[in-house]
Amino acid sequence: MTKNSNMSVLLKGLLLENPVFVLILGTCPTLATTTTLIGAIGMGLAATAVLICSNAVISLLRKVIPESVRIPCYIVIIAGFVTVVQMFIHAYLPTLYELLGVYLALITVNCIILGRAEMFASKNSVGKSVLDGIGMGLGFTLALVSIALIREVFGAGTFFGMEIPVLSNFKIEFLTKAPGGFLVYGIMIAAVSKITKGKAPYKKEFSCANCPSASFCGKQNCEERKGN
Amino acid sequence: MDSFKSLVVILLSSVLVNNYVLSRFLGICPFLGVSKKLNSASGMGLAVIFVMVMATAVTWPIQHYLLTPNGLGYMQTIVFILVIAALVQFTEMALKKFVPSLHKSLGVYLPLITTNCAVLGVTIDNINEHNFNFLQSIVNSLGCGLGFLLAMVLFSGMRSKIEESEIPESFKGLPATLIAASFVSLAFFGFAGIVDNLFA
Numbered sequence: 228m229t230k231n232s233n234m235s236v237l238l239k240g241l242l243l244e245n246p247v248f249v250l251i252l253g254t255c256p257t258l259a260t261t262t263t264l265i266g267a268i269g270m271g272l273a274a275t276a277v278l279i280c281s282n283a284v285i286s287l288l289r290k291v292i293p294e295s296v297r298i299p300c301y302i303v304i305i306a307g308f309v310t311v312v313q314m315f316i317h318a319y320l321p322t323l324y325e326l327l328g329v330y331l332a333l334i335t336v337n338c339i340i341l342g343r344a345e346m347f348a349s350k351n352s353v354g355k356s357v358l359d360g361i362g363m364g365l366g367f368t369l370a371l372v373s374i375a376l377i378r379e380v381f382g383a384g385t386f387f388g389m390e391i392p393v394l395s396n397f398k399i400e401f402l403t404k405a406p407g408g409f410l411v412y413g414i415m416i417a418a419v420s421k422i423t424k425g426k427a428p429y430k431k432e433f434s435c436a437n438c439p440s441a442s443f444c445g446k447q448n449c450e451e452r453k454g455n
Numbered sequence: 456m457d458s459f460k461s462l463v464v465i466l467l468s469s470v471l472v473n474n475y476v477l478s479r480f481l482g483i484c485p486f487l488g489v490s491k492k493l494n495s496a497s498g499m500g501l502a503v504i505f506v507m508v509m510a511t512a513v514t515w516p517i518q519h520y521l522l523t524p525n526g527l528g529y530m531q532t533i534v535f536i537l538v539i540a541a542l543v544q545f546t547e548m549a550l551k552k553f554v555p556s557l558h559k560s561l562g563v564y565l566p567l568i569t570t571n572c573a574v575l576g577v578t579i580d581n582i583n584e585h586n587f588n589f590l591q592s593i594v595n596s597l598g599c600g601l602g603f604l605l606a607m608v609l610f611s612g613m614r615s616k617i618e619e620s621e622i623p624e625s626f627k628g629l630p631a632t633l634i635a636a637s638f639v640s641l642a643f644f645g646f647a648g649i650v651d652n653l654f655a
Binding site for chain 1: 477478479480481482483484487529530531532533536537540569571572575576579580583584623625626629630631632633634636637638640641643644
């Protein structure tokens with residue numbers, strides 16, 4: 228498989244460059260919307276839709292947007308698509324709209340979307356950017372669902388809202404609350420770094436070093452990880 | 456007196472019970488990234504308080520006097536993020552020009568705050584979630600900012616302990632930090648219910 232083949236662009240988001248577990252982007256929705264599986268899937272797919280559209284448009288405009296004002300331009304494009312998705316969900320899936328609440332609007336400032344715009348879409352062709360959007364979006368969804376699976380099944384004793392016979396008598400309610408979110412996420416990152424040991428690229432070009440808030444947020448974490 | 460009481464309740468509940476970082480998961484990136492040293496943690500916290508209050512003071516009138524009367528409520532997200540981005544830029548320029556000493560200590564954190572979801576979150580929450588009036592919104596933003604500062608400062612203390620301890624290989628770095636955050640968040644659980652019964 229050549230390094231930049233379309234398939235690898237698509238697949239790398241799933242595990243090796245998983246935005247949540249490896250690149251550590253978009254932590255806020257990861258922790259906030261994973262108390263239920265429905266919320267996790269809704270959040271994942273909404274963000275995926277925004278990511279695909281914004282990646283495509285930013286890639287189309289990559290030669291038009293001047294370097295110095297690119298971040299505000301990206302934010303406006305992303306905010307536009309977020310509004311579209313928000314209105315769509317409000318109209319057709321009102322219960323999901325209630326469930327996600329303010330986090331839906333906050334997709335705008337999700338570092339995954341801005342990060343991919345900056346790291347990938349601004350440098351690659353439209354086709355590859357769309358594939359990258361699909362891969363990263365699915366990786367994000369997959370990560371959210373795997374965290375939500377643990378938190379909902381063991382925390383609430385339910386599966387998609389249906390009660391699980393034995394587990395619902397022994398539920399660990401702590402997991403559905405805020406501290407449980409931090410705990411499960413921490414353990415999942417550790418597990419993924421164990422599984423992908425040596426394979427996951429903690430290099431600068433893949434890290435969040437290009438994100439606008441990198442100098443404080445992601446880069447530090449990445450350098451920490453590289454140091455280990 | 457009643458309105459004063461309600462303001463105190465809003466302030467305390469946004470600082471302690473509904474702490475933005477520890478119970479609502481907003482602003483996790485700076486919380487994990489900048490909390491390594493006490494200096495930078497408190498600097499970032501102060502800058503966030505400042506921007507949150509400013510942003511609320513600007514976005515609340517925009518929503519109630521510009522967007523809602525003209526049926527443009529759906530433009531909320533786009534308008535708010537642009538206003539916050541512009542506001543942060545202007546604040547940085549103004550600080551640089553007029554108060555260089557403050558710019559030196561807070562300035563570096565300001566550009567990061569544009570993409571901090573806690574700021575956008577609090578401006579939207581004030582309007583959509585709580586339906587606060589102007590004064591209540593300002594107090595709520597102040598409380599959220601103070602809560603952010605409190606969480607950052609507490610956590611920076613905890614992190615310096617982690618740095619010195621022996622941790623299994625795959626838990627080093629971020630996983631250990633997140634698990635520590637889980638304990639801090641657990642501690643804040645103790646505040647639940649305190650505010651409801653404060654004036655009962």
